[in-house]
Amino acid sequence: MLFSKQSDWNKQNQINQLQEEHKSLVDDLQMLQEEMQNSVEEKNQLSEMDEDLLEQQEMINDLLEELMDDELRELLEQLEDLMKEQNENKIQENLDKLNMSSEEMKNQLDRSLExxxxxxxxxxxxxxEEELKKLAExxxxxxxxxxNKKEVSDADKRRQEEINKSFEDLKKDLEQLDSLNQELDRPMDMDLEQSKEKSEEVKEELQDSKDQLEKNKGEKAGESQKSASEKMKxxxxxxDQMxxxxxxxxxxxxxxxxxxILESLVALSFDQEDVMGRFNRISASDPAYRKYxxxxxxxxxxxxxxxxSLLALAARQPKIAQFVDKELGSIRANHELVVEDIDERRLDDRAAHQQYVMTSYNNLALMxxxxLEQMQQQMKSMMPGSGSCDKPGGSGAPKSGEGSKPGDMKEMLKQQLEQMKKGMNPGGKEPGEQPGMGKGQGGGMGLGNKEIAKMAAQQSAMRKKLEEMRQQMNKEGKGAGNKLSPLIQELEEQERDLVNKRLGNNLVQRQQRILTRLLESEKALMERGLDEKRESKDGKNVDGGNQIRFEEYNKEKLRQIELLRSVDPAYKKYYKDRANEYFNRVL
Structure with a gap:
């Protein structure tokens, strides 16, 4: 009886604590909303906000709207009712939900503030920047x-004083900028001391301009005015550059x-799959049970x-934050259940919860x-024509739709074939390229890792498109799309060799065969209206029941395999070997 009362007291205390946390979070959110609204109104009064800032503002609004819901409040009310009913199981279940909701809410609030x-x-x-340009003008x-005036008017002298005063205010803004930047969890790397030093030089030029105008020396003042203007620009x-x-x-x-993180998730997914498989092959009384x-x-x-690490990344990249919270919440909950299932020898539940964990791992890895592809594209757009070594030759995954038409595929394959042939020549390697595999490790092809990664991504995009075409053609029920299967298989083998850096003569010969097969298939593809330049006909809806679900399952599995296939060719050998083991099992 005493233990029961103590347990009730602990639960009530936990509920009270969560209620206080909830109230504190709501107060913080309301303050954040007010602060953001004031910032937006002030900005709108001065000038139009640029697209990036507008997008950030919308994202913050979306986060706040999601956080300011009634979910936590309802859970708290339910808990109080359950305490009166003495429903122990439901109380614990809701406490667990409330803890998770509260934690997710805190994470999102922190991200919103940042x-x-x-x-x-x-x-x-x-x-x-705008104020500096305006003052310079x-x-x-x-x-x-x-x-050119011999006599400077009082009005012109006052204008100079106003410019000087405006610049003094701007210097204070620089100090405020420095302070705001230091408050960030990850401050922007800007050398504001350099700007402050330059501002002192501008201040001296402006003061000299004012003094010379007071003496009616317009020409002398002009020199200082010109210097001040140039330095403000x-x-x-x-x-802007910083x-x-x-x-x-x-x-x-x-x-x-x-x-x-992606590398770690792939490794965890393989480890989880391996442990799940080993558990499935033994009984609860097996001596190996405790080891697993x-x-x-x-x-x-x-x-x-x-x-x-994922939460830290989500704070930096808010677009992925909600997805990360959801999947991490699922992993955390199912991991707790898996440990309980193992302790209690609940074999079926253990397998199901392990599978849920694997699904969340794979969902996160796919996302x-x-x-990663989107961020790499953004990096390229941030550095137009810069030739940065981070992305030489614009390597990376192809843009959406790139290489999707038969004609485009043909041209892409031709270009790749030329690159491969060039890479086979001892003198064919371009200056500055990273060396490929040495002799005995792929035939000595002189292609760099980034070039190989780009080729593999392009092959993958082509294969996916051809698989879609095959599926569309087979909808007619005559199996016409199966004629594309040999071509798809060749692309798959080519992609796998690229990922594993098997870069010998076989790669070039297979590329030639792929090009030949594509040329043979091109006419049929065009005639069937599968080229994207022509309109496609809407297919009829067919209720396939379990067959549709099975196809959806296979599509998801292929997406997960595709992710693991698309790893950089320079991927660590351990993880690449694990990936190959996985492919051999599922393909």
Whole structure:
């Protein structure tokens, strides 16, 4: 009886604590909304917001709307009712839900606050740049008015004083920018000291301009005015460059971090699958049961560090935040259940919960792979024509739709064939390219890792499109699309060889065969209206029941396999070997 009362007291205390946390979170959210609204109104009064800032504002609004729901409040009310009914099982279930909801809410609130702060920093930079350009223009106009005058009017002297005062205010804005930037969890890498030093030089020139105008020396004042104007323009340009460079560097950091997380997720997925398979082959009384239980707990522990990295990445890339929260929540809940299932020898439940964990791993990996491609495309757009070594030759996954038409596929294959032939020649390697595999390791082809990765991605895009074409053609029921199967199989083998860097003569010969097969198939594809230049006919809806679900399952499995196939050819050998083992089992 005493134990029961103590347990009730603990639960009531936990509920009270969660209620206080909920109230605190709601208060923080309301403050955040007010702060954001004030920032937006102030910005709108001054000028139109640019597209990036508008997008950030919309994302913050979406996050706040999602957070300011009644879910937590309803759960708290349900808990209080259950406490009165003494329903122990339901109480614990709702407490678990409430803890998870509260944690997700805190994560999203932290991200929203960080997004708002970062938006304010970027806004402040843009405002300072605009004000510098505006003051420089006003200074030029005043110089043109006064430099040839023997007698400077009082109105012109007042204009110079106003410019000087405006610049003093702008110097304070620079100090505020520095302070705002330092408040960020990850401050932008900007050398604001350089801007402050330049601002002191501008201040001296402006003061000299004012002094010379007071002495009616318009020509002498003109020299200082011109110098002040040029230095203000230089400050604006410097701030803009620092902002862009900082954003690029942070984007590259996120890309590197994402790659590391993706690698860890793939490894965890394989480990989880292996442990699940080993459990399925033994009974609960088997001596190995405890050993595999320890391996499962290690997976749980390893996942926690990956989860921390994922949450950190989500804070930097808010577009993936909700998806990450959802899947991590599922992993966390199912891992807790898996450990309980193992302890209690619940074999069927254990297998089901392990499968749920694997699904979440794979969902996260697929999403991260897509995000990686998008971020790489953004990096390329941030560096137009820069020739940066980060992305030489614009390597990476093909754009949506690239290589999807028969004619495009043919041209792409021709280009790849030329590259392969060129890479086979001892002198065919371009200066600055990374060396490929040496002799005895793929025939000594001189292709760089990034070129190979690009080829593999293009082959993958072509194969997917041809698989879609085959499926469309087979809808007629005559199996016409099966004629594409040999071509698809050749592409699949080519893709696998590229990923594994088997770069010998066989690769070139197979590429020639693929090109020949594509040329043979092109006419049939065109006639059937499967070229994207022509309209496709809508297919009839057919209720396939279990068959449709089976096809959807296979599509999802293929997507997951596709992700693992698309790893960089320089992927660590351990993980590449694990990936190949997986392919051999499922294909």
């Amino acid at each position: 997004m708002l702060k970062r938006m304010q920093v970027n806004e402040k930079i843009d405002d300072i 006003e200074q030029d106009e005043l110089r043109e008015t006064t430099e 230089e400050m604006a340009e410097s701030l 902002q862009q460079q900082s954003n690029q560097e942070q984007q590259q950091e996120d890309i590197n971090m994402l790659r590391d 239980g320890r391996r499962q707990r290690k997976i749980v522990d390893d996942t926690k560090s990956v989860s921390d 991260l792979n897509e995000s």
